[in-house]
Amino acid sequence: MRFIKRLLMLLIALAVVLLGVMFTIHNTTRVSIDLVLVTLPEASLSLWLIGAFALGALLGLVFSSFVIMALKTRLYALNKRISASQRELEKTRLSSSKDLA
Secondary structure, X not given: OHHXXXXXXXXXXXXXXXXXXXXXXXXXXXXXXXOOOOEOOOEEHHHHHHHHHHHHHHHHHHHHHHHHHXXXXXXXXXXXXXXXXXXXXXXXXXXXXXXHO
């Protein structure tokens, strides 16, 4: 099963690389990007599009990591509360069993 998964991932990676190369070959038109305040230098359309995609992916990873860290912190605090509640419950059970005896 592990071999099949690795083979499938390799085939997907090769397909993505092949599509990227084909995309780059077919989009060689040189363009300059005007961002109102700044005009970026002239480069191939494929370079700008791949760069924008990579920047978007990087920003997505950064912002999602903040969310993940906040959720992990919340999970840690909740697990700590659960442990404290379980200890308190155990103490209550022990004291009630002593009272019955």
